[in-house]
Amino acid sequence: xxxxxxxxxxxxxxxxxxxxxxxxxxxxxxxxxxxxxxxxxxxxxxxxxxxxxxxxxxxxxxxxxxxxxxxxxxxxxxxxxxxxxxxxxxxxxxxxxxxxxxxxxxxxxxxxxxxxxxxxxxxxxxxx
Numbered sequence: 001x002x003x004x005x006x007x008x009x010x011x012x013x014x015x016x017x018x019x020x021x022x023x024x025x026x027x028x029x030x031x032x033x034x035x036x037x038x039x040x041x042x043x044x045x046x047x048x049x050x051x052x053x054x055x056x057x058x059x060x061x062x063x064x065x066x067x068x069x070x071x072x073x074x075x076x077x078x079x080x081x082x083x084x085x086x087x088x089x090x091x092x093x094x095x096x097x098x099x100x101x102x103x104x105x106x107x108x109x110x111x112x113x114x115x116x117x118x119x120x121x122x123x124x125x126x127x128x
Contacts, residue, residue: 007058014047034114041111045104052094059090 002010021040024030031037065071066083073079 007054033116034111035116038108038111038114041104041108045101045108048097048101048104051097055090055094055097059087062090063087 031040062083066079071079071083073082
Protein backbone atom coordinates (compact mmCIF):
# COMPACT_ATOMS: atom_id res chain seq x y z
CA UNK A 1 0.00 0.00 0.00
CA UNK A 2 1.51 3.29 -1.13
CA UNK A 3 0.39 6.05 1.24
CA UNK A 4 2.75 8.62 -0.28
CA UNK A 5 0.46 9.23 -3.27
CA UNK A 6 -2.32 11.82 -3.30
CA UNK A 7 -6.00 10.87 -3.18
CA UNK A 8 -6.34 12.10 -6.75
CA UNK A 9 -3.49 9.88 -7.95
CA UNK A 10 -4.95 6.86 -6.19
CA UNK A 11 -8.46 7.54 -7.53
CA UNK A 12 -7.00 7.92 -11.02
CA UNK A 13 -5.30 4.51 -10.75
CA UNK A 14 -8.52 2.92 -9.47
CA UNK A 15 -10.54 4.42 -12.31
CA UNK A 16 -7.98 3.21 -14.85
CA UNK A 17 -8.03 -0.29 -13.35
CA UNK A 18 -11.82 -0.47 -13.62
CA UNK A 19 -11.66 0.86 -17.17
CA UNK A 20 -9.15 -1.88 -18.03
CA UNK A 21 -11.40 -4.49 -16.41
CA UNK A 22 -14.26 -3.31 -18.61
CA UNK A 23 -12.12 -3.62 -21.74
CA UNK A 24 -10.81 -7.09 -20.83
CA UNK A 25 -14.23 -8.50 -19.98
CA UNK A 26 -15.72 -7.44 -23.33
CA UNK A 27 -14.47 -10.80 -24.58
CA UNK A 28 -16.54 -13.79 -23.57
CA UNK A 29 -13.39 -15.81 -22.99
CA UNK A 30 -11.93 -13.32 -20.49
CA UNK A 31 -12.64 -15.79 -17.69
CA UNK A 32 -11.56 -19.40 -18.00
CA UNK A 33 -13.81 -20.82 -15.28
CA UNK A 34 -16.50 -19.80 -12.77
CA UNK A 35 -13.95 -19.60 -9.93
CA UNK A 36 -12.23 -16.73 -11.75
CA UNK A 37 -15.55 -14.89 -12.00
CA UNK A 38 -16.13 -15.50 -8.30
CA UNK A 39 -12.68 -14.12 -7.46
CA UNK A 40 -13.17 -11.02 -9.61
CA UNK A 41 -16.65 -10.31 -8.26
CA UNK A 42 -15.30 -10.75 -4.74
CA UNK A 43 -12.71 -8.02 -5.37
CA UNK A 44 -15.33 -5.77 -6.95
CA UNK A 45 -17.50 -6.35 -3.86
CA UNK A 46 -14.59 -5.25 -1.65
CA UNK A 47 -14.22 -2.15 -3.81
CA UNK A 48 -17.93 -1.34 -3.50
CA UNK A 49 -17.75 -1.67 0.28
CA UNK A 50 -14.51 0.40 0.52
CA UNK A 51 -15.58 3.35 -1.61
CA UNK A 52 -18.24 4.64 0.83
CA UNK A 53 -15.55 5.17 3.47
CA UNK A 54 -13.43 7.13 1.00
CA UNK A 55 -16.44 9.25 0.05
CA UNK A 56 -17.40 9.90 3.68
CA UNK A 57 -13.86 10.91 4.57
CA UNK A 58 -13.71 13.16 1.50
CA UNK A 59 -16.99 14.80 2.54
CA UNK A 60 -15.61 15.43 6.04
CA UNK A 61 -12.51 17.04 4.56
CA UNK A 62 -14.66 19.25 2.34
CA UNK A 63 -16.71 20.34 5.35
CA UNK A 64 -13.53 21.12 7.28
CA UNK A 65 -12.21 23.17 4.37
CA UNK A 66 -15.43 25.18 4.35
CA UNK A 67 -15.05 26.04 8.05
CA UNK A 68 -11.92 27.94 7.08
CA UNK A 69 -12.92 30.70 4.65
CA UNK A 70 -10.79 29.11 1.93
CA UNK A 71 -13.54 27.77 -0.35
CA UNK A 72 -14.69 30.16 -3.03
CA UNK A 73 -17.53 29.43 -5.45
CA UNK A 74 -16.96 30.74 -8.99
CA UNK A 75 -20.49 32.14 -9.24
CA UNK A 76 -20.15 33.95 -5.93
CA UNK A 77 -22.77 31.69 -4.31
CA UNK A 78 -22.61 30.85 -0.62
CA UNK A 79 -20.02 28.11 -0.13
CA UNK A 80 -21.86 26.59 2.86
CA UNK A 81 -24.87 25.80 0.68
CA UNK A 82 -22.80 24.32 -2.14
CA UNK A 83 -20.68 22.27 0.28
CA UNK A 84 -23.81 20.95 2.01
CA UNK A 85 -25.25 19.91 -1.35
CA UNK A 86 -22.01 18.17 -2.36
CA UNK A 87 -21.82 16.38 1.01
CA UNK A 88 -25.42 15.18 0.64
CA UNK A 89 -24.67 13.83 -2.84
CA UNK A 90 -21.52 12.10 -1.60
CA UNK A 91 -23.57 10.50 1.19
CA UNK A 92 -26.17 9.34 -1.35
CA UNK A 93 -23.40 7.82 -3.48
CA UNK A 94 -22.00 6.05 -0.40
CA UNK A 95 -25.42 4.53 0.34
CA UNK A 96 -25.80 3.41 -3.28
CA UNK A 97 -22.37 1.78 -3.17
CA UNK A 98 -23.28 -0.03 0.05
CA UNK A 99 -26.40 -1.34 -1.71
CA UNK A 100 -24.23 -2.43 -4.64
CA UNK A 101 -21.91 -4.19 -2.19
CA UNK A 102 -24.87 -6.08 -0.74
CA UNK A 103 -26.01 -7.18 -4.20
CA UNK A 104 -22.46 -8.26 -5.07
CA UNK A 105 -22.28 -10.19 -1.81
CA UNK A 106 -25.44 -12.08 -2.74
CA UNK A 107 -24.04 -12.79 -6.21
CA UNK A 108 -20.86 -14.10 -4.60
CA UNK A 109 -22.86 -16.45 -2.40
CA UNK A 110 -24.16 -18.06 -5.57
CA UNK A 111 -20.88 -17.88 -7.48
CA UNK A 112 -18.87 -19.63 -4.78
CA UNK A 113 -20.97 -22.77 -5.29
CA UNK A 114 -20.18 -22.95 -9.01
CA UNK A 115 -17.52 -25.05 -10.64
CA UNK A 116 -16.49 -25.97 -14.12
CA UNK A 117 -18.37 -28.81 -15.76
CA UNK A 118 -15.98 -31.74 -16.28
CA UNK A 119 -18.49 -34.37 -17.42
CA UNK A 120 -16.98 -34.55 -20.89
CA UNK A 121 -14.17 -36.99 -21.66
CA UNK A 122 -11.72 -36.30 -24.43
CA UNK A 123 -11.41 -39.36 -26.70
CA UNK A 124 -7.60 -39.06 -26.77
CA UNK A 125 -7.48 -39.18 -22.97
CA UNK A 126 -9.58 -42.35 -22.99
CA UNK A 127 -7.23 -44.26 -25.29
CA UNK A 128 -4.66 -46.41 -23.57
